[in-house]
Amino acid sequence: MAHKVTTSVAFRAPAFCSQDLSMWFSILECNLRPIRSLLASLNAVLPPDILLQVSDVIVKAVTSTTPYEDLKKAVLARLQNTIVVRLQELLTREELGNERPSDLFRRMKTLLADKYDSFDREVFKQLFYQRLPPATQRSLFTVKDILAVDELANLADEFMGILPLA
Known part of the structure; x- marks a missing residue:
C-alpha cells in the first residue's frame, strides 16, 4: 500500500524593497x-x-x-518613480563608480524597467558608452557601433580587467 506524502514549505515574505x-x-x-x-x-x-x-x-x-x-x-x-524621473536619473545620475560596466548596464536597464524594450537602443548604448572611463572608451571605439549594448558591457568588463587604472 502506497502512502501519500505531503510536503509543505513555509514561505516568509521578503522585506519590503522600495528600490525595486x-x-x-x-x-x-x-x-x-x-x-x-x-x-x-x-x-x-x-x-x-x-x-x-x-x-x-x-x-x-x-x-x-x-x-x-x-x-x-x-x-x-x-x-514607483515615473518614467520622466527614471529618465532624468538615467541621463544625469548614473555613473560607473567602482562597479563593472555590466553592472552599470543592468542598473541603467532596470531604471527604464518596462520601457527598456521600446527605448531607442542607439541612444541607450551612447548613454552607457559615455559613462565608461576614457581608456575603456578608446579601447571600444572601433567596435561600439557593431556590438549590442550588452555585448559592449561584457567587453568593457574584460577591458577594465586588463587596462591599467587611470
Whole structure:
C-alpha cells in the first residue's frame, strides 16, 4: 500500500524593497497563492507609512473582486518613480563608480524597467558608452557601433580587467 506524502514549505515574505517594487511584487507573487493569501501577506509586510499611503484601497479591499491587484496597482502608482524621473536619473545620475560596466548596464536597464524594450537602443548604448572611463572608451571605439549594448558591457568588463587604472 502506497502512502501519500505531503510536503509543505513555509514561505516568509521578503522585506519590503522600495528600490525595486516590481521585483518585490514578483517574488511575493511567485510564492503565494491564492489572491487572499497574497493580500494578507502584502498587508503584513508593507511598512506602516506605506500602508497609510494606500489606506483608501485597503478599506475598499473587502468589497473588491480584485483586492490584491487593486492594492498592488496603488502601491506601484504612488511609490514607483515615473518614467520622466527614471529618465532624468538615467541621463544625469548614473555613473560607473567602482562597479563593472555590466553592472552599470543592468542598473541603467532596470531604471527604464518596462520601457527598456521600446527605448531607442542607439541612444541607450551612447548613454552607457559615455559613462565608461576614457581608456575603456578608446579601447571600444572601433567596435561600439557593431556590438549590442550588452555585448559592449561584457567587453568593457574584460577591458577594465586588463587596462591599467587611470
